[in-house]
Amino acid sequence: MTDFSFELLGADGGARRGRVTCAHGVIQTPAFMPVGTAATVKAMLPENVAATGAEIILGNTYHLMLRPGAERIARLGGLHAFMNWPGPILTDSGGYQVMSLSELRKLDENGVTFRSHIDGSYHTLTPERSMEIQHQLGSDITMCFDECPPYPSEKADVARATQLSMRWAARSRAAFVNRPGYGLFGINQGGVHEDLREQSAQALKEIGFDGYAIGGLAVGEGRALMFSTLDFTTLMLPTDKPRYLMGVGKPEDLVGAVARGVDMFDCVLPTRSGRTAQAFTRRGPVNLKNARHGDDPRPLDDHCSCPTCRNYSRAYLNHVVKAGEIIAAMLLTWHNLQYYQDLMADIRRAIESGTFAAFEADFQSQYGQGDI
């Protein structure tokens, strides 16, 4: 079995081109991970997710522990077999989802106790339990158990949450089952504060991880503050390990974060938008509910090779969206995931050819022009 590894293949300014090797395959970076929260990338068959070019997907400890249960998935052969996704899977550790989805009961040094948003039953997550669940799922990349402070927060509370998260990172590392091909990522915290980010980066590097995520962002701070925080945070992290910006983001966020040294991303935006009639195109987002599409025979994006753009008109998409047809979610999700993967492929090619700065300028001039 090959070891978990990251190869830095090249760089262009702050942008990096790399390759992650793990048990279930190889991931070209910069990479975007479609979100498969409840063991499904919503409205997509796994083979069609792969057809978009996605090489790795994200799963969630929080959702799968509540339903159908981590032990049950383990008995059925693990998450890859269960959901029929043969490629790499990264799982988030649950802390962020507890805070954003459940009725929190208690957070203390040991972990969090909460009520399920599904049936109100009580559950506890600790670093040790989160590691056990992600092991039972069979994740290629396990995330440390952390606390993501909300935005805005008093600096003192960000400091408290950051220091707790670093103690939990050490407990996560100690509880993680080391296997060739399987990696554990630390999660840098510190809000928008350079000194707290530095303390967190030092603590994580002393423990030692296979990759370093940047947490605590995409929590409402806005793009400018996210980018200014990235400007100093990525430089604190090891250059020879993958850097993963959690929960990001819009196409403009991806391009700007790659420019600042980020290698991996995940976001629910392309899939959630696919279910709410929003489509991404190289000229910006398009709302298919808009009546102006009702007679438009053109495809969504004539540069896109996805089945939606090859076989359907905007008029048809407008119709099935307004009719609330299931095919609307299928076609728009497929297109959005293809758009995100094509954007990442274009980014990787631009870094390889040393033209990323021109790519970023061209992207910004075209995107957001509004749809014709």
Ligand SMILES: Nc1nc2cc3nc(NCCc4ccc(CCO)cc4)[nH]c3cc2c(=O)[nH]1
């Ligand atoms: N373990 C851990 N996980 C995280 C997940 C995150 N996800 C985000 N942001 C997602 C924001 C987000 C939420 C919804 C939509 C679609 C509708 O607009 C898009 C983005 N920030 C995040 C921070 C953390 C973090 O520190 N630690």
Ligand SMILES: [Zn+2]
């Ligand atoms: Zn398309």
